[in-house]
Amino acid sequence: MPQDHGFPRGRRGIHAKLNSTSVRADPTPCKLNIDEMLDLAKPQNQTANSPEICSYSRWDSKNYSCAYDAVFSILCCIWSTNPHKWNKIFRGLNPEMALLANGFQKLLSGNITLEDARDRVRTQLHQLDNQKFKWGTHGTAASDLAYMMFKKNNGAEIWSHCNTCQLRTQGFGDDYMYVIDSPTDLQHSSTSQVLQAVMNQKQHPTCNQCNQSTDYGLQTPRLIVFHIPKHKGILDKKIRLKGMNECNTVLHLRGIVYHGNFHFVSRIVTNDKKIWFHDGILTGSNAVVEANITNISDDYLTHCKGKIIALAIYAQK
């Protein structure tokens, strides 16, 4: 049966890897927060019909699939907003995400179902780790799935800035930096605060030039996942991340995975700000509109039909 447990795999130091791969970067001014500009420039009606192309995955009663159904339905909705862009991003993360994107592409062409796309990735995950990703009725932990799907092979891109000698560098952190594994003492914090605290807890990279500790951050992440079991704090609708030269990346809340009674379900936030509920058993290949994200109470998203938060997924638009 699925348990939502996590492993402290995201807490590794990033010092050695940054030092060996960093390059000098020009301290040129930011291109006027390009993500925010694009966000503002987007016509309102451009994304209004996004729910029609979202697909939702049905639960497999022989090979319990609820963790996959919940996470992949959210990823499918993100992918379907711009398949060309997201194919590239998914492929850049790891082979399992690349295979999932390939499955979504086949789904769009009508060649396979979302359940087929899911099971192709399940097969590959099972080959990689047949204990965490079992067939049958054992269930899979959503956190284990998140670590595999949001892993950035060869390291997440980070920037660093030395406050002593002002050297700015770009480099690579560890492979799991897009998985934000929240400590339990931050259960009542907002997701922005969790992200900041988790980044501060990691060992800061050392400056190549003067050996002092530097400020650092994620460089334009496209997709991150919070592993925040039993989280009770606010799930920010938007998270702004400071980049090199003050360029901001804006990540939007796109989905939440909930856990309870040995089952995972999800809520999906579409570009038209609607919140959809999906349960691979109850709603199957459909989802149900629940609310609009602009007029919900602060604690609305912290629980869902008696279930508690397991994961929250944020993505760029």
Ligand SMILES: [Zn+2]
């Ligand atoms: Zn320095």
